[in-house]
């Protein structure tokens with residue numbers, strides 16, 4: 564088990580290095596948000612300083628509808644990253660999902676994902692994280708309970724990453740029965756379950772199966788941001804795996820398309836938009852297209868390695884951009900933004 568864990572830790576370390584050092588090489592297809600433009604309102608008739616970005620998620624009121632998306636987890640430096648992110652989330656009063664807690668479940672290190680995170684961020688929605696692969700079998704429900712308890716989480720995020728698993732030499736290849744395992748966890752857990760992808764998107768059809776299984780919210784984590792096929796391609800040891808991965812570098816459902824499809828098919832299910840969100844304008848478009856919350860991962864990794872203040876500063880820009888997008892569409896709050904004039908100006912969504 565120890566040797567296996569060292570392998571996982573090394574893999575997570577490689578992921579951090581690749582995304583931090585060569586982000587331009589691992590960004591996949593377009594998010595689709597570029598195909599949408601708000602209609603500028605030259606006469607907003609509202610006070611900029613009165614714009615209200617508050618929203619409610621998991622029964623907690625956030626200052627802005629933003630989520631620090633799950634980032635693992637395996638490397639020692641993750642401890643600092645997680646602490647910076649938790650402190651920043653508390654200061655900004657936005658939601659946070661931790662990275663995969665698999666290492667903490669299976670090994671010695673918790674990578675800073677422990678109750679100290681809850682102490683740093685007592686008031687925000689804090690979400691635990693585990694892959695669907697870790698939920699199969701008899702230990703699945705126990706594992707889910709343990710990761711939630713580990714950080715006193717408000718919800719559990721289950722991530723789906725079938726493409727990435729196949730592109731890892733030791734990845735999980737058997738995805739039969741995963742929906743059943745998710746349904747079991749939903750039935751036995753006392754906190755809500757959110758299901759997300761990791762950058763290839765969730766279709767309306769898959770969302771429907773998850774909603775039928777009792778899942779509370781869907782995070783589309785669509786294509787256009789971090790491409791895990793590209794990341795795995797960069798660290799692949801064999802030419803075979805490299806060729807397989809590179810062909811799938813821009814695979815996936817663009818974030819805007821996945822969001823729109825799920826939000827229109829399931830209007831009563833909270834949908835989180837993530838995957839390639841870079842600015843507050845993207846966030847505004849995502850909210851307009853039906854998201855209740857907007858998540859960012861790779862875009863804040865750099866500042867998360869630096870300091871809490873760097874993360875706060877980074878998010879402050881996104882929040883101000885979102886506010887200005889509200890102003891320039893004459894939207895005094897997020898309800899108004901949801902009906903702001905927007906046009907589709909490119910092909911597809």
Ligand SMILES: Cc1cc2nc3c(=O)[nH]c(=O)nc-3n(C[C@H](O)[C@H](O)[C@H](O)COP(=O)(O)O)c2cc1C
Nearest residue numbers: 632633634635662663722784788789838839860861
């Ligand atoms: C360094 C890094 C580590 C990640 N680790 C996890 C993880 O452990 N669990 C998870 O559900 N998603 C993980 N993700 C995926 C993100 O949560 C997100 O779904 C994906 O990166 C798309 O968002 P982005 O384009 O803003 O990066 C990770 C992303 C990054 C950049």
